Amino acid sequence: MRKKGPWSTDQIQGFLRDTRIPLRIAVNGALGRPVLASLWFAPQGGKLWCATQQGASIASLLARDPRCAFEISVETPPYFGVRGTGTATLHSDRGEEVLRELIDRYLANTDSKIARFLLERTEHETAIAIEPETLVSWDYRERMEDSV
Secondary structure, eight states: OEEESSSOHHHHHHHHHHOOSOEEEEEEOTTSSEEEEEEOOEEETTEEEEEEETTSHHHHHHHHOOEEEEEEEOSSSSOEEEEEEEEEEEEGGGHHHHHHHHHHHHHSSSOSHHHHHHHTTGGGEEEEEEEEEEEEEEEOTTTTTTOO
């Protein structure tokens, strides 16, 4: 894997581990135009794991062409984050397991309306494992410190 930017591998891993914002994934659409989606993610074993319904467009597009790009970044100044490219694989056998991990990570419990809704649909859930090929970090906190 190639790495660029100001952060060390440990800093990147720490950011991915501690961040609770969605990953934005870009895939190649069926008509040659890019398609973008936001998904919850969890880093595990050097991969970024997400979950979606098996019938979702993002799943069918990745099944056709597993190449992707992704970004995890804060949306308010000062800006910092990680982006990269990679290859995604679908794992229908881990869909419910990964979804439950993501609910724990983002919601902390299964008592909310959204958690109950997601857990009612686990029969058709599939996991997405993104194996990064490049990782690029950026961090504008120092240069933007007087603008926030």
